[in-house]
Amino acid sequence: MMGTAKNRVYLAAIVVLLLIIAAMAYKFVVVGSTQKAEDGRIAVLLEPGERNLVLREMRAFVESLQLMSDALSKDDMKGVAKAARTMGMARSQDVPLAMVGKLPLEFKKLAFSVHGQFDAIADDAETIGTTKHTLGQLSEVLQKCVACHNSYQLKAPTSK
Incomplete structure (x- = not known):
């Protein structure tokens, strides 16, 4: 095989492999393992x-x-911070990477933003320390919970 033809074969193989990798990344990062409920x-x-x-x-x-x-009802901002911190970003590390790949991108965005908001609530409870501010933050978290539950359900894959 001539050098130019050989290079074309290599280039074609590289392009095919890159397309396969891109498709797998799209499936893993964006789509996940989903179906219409x-x-x-x-x-x-x-x-x-x-x-x-x-x-x-x-x-x-x-x-x-x-x-x-409960802590807010008692103006206990240290209690708010303690409770919020347990669900912060550190908690998201408990999820296995293989499972993260099964989650659609928007689900992942909601989940990670909620973990991040719990950290923000804890930080603000320690620094700002106002009930009204924290209630506003809790409302934002609950809006994301509602959005997630309105959009998704968890289901076991069906056997074929």
Whole structure:
């Protein structure tokens, strides 16, 4: 095979491999493992253990929100900060990377922004320390919870 023809074959192989990598990255980063749910939402397909992990995290969000609400009712900003900190960005490190790839991009954005907002609530409770400000932050977090629950459901993949 001539040098030019050989180079074209190599170039074609590189292009095909790059397209495969791009498709895999698109699937892993943007689309995730999803299908249209019967109720119009997006069903995120997770194995039972993965689904349980996400549901456990959601229950922990609700628990932290309850603890923060209780602390706010007592003007206990240290209690607010403590409860919020438990659900901050450090908590997002508990999610296995393989599972993150199954989550659609918008779901990931919502989840990571909620973790970040919990850190902001903790920081602001320690520095600003006003109930009204924190209630506004809690409202923003709850809006994201509502948006997520209105858009997604967690479902086990069906066997073929």
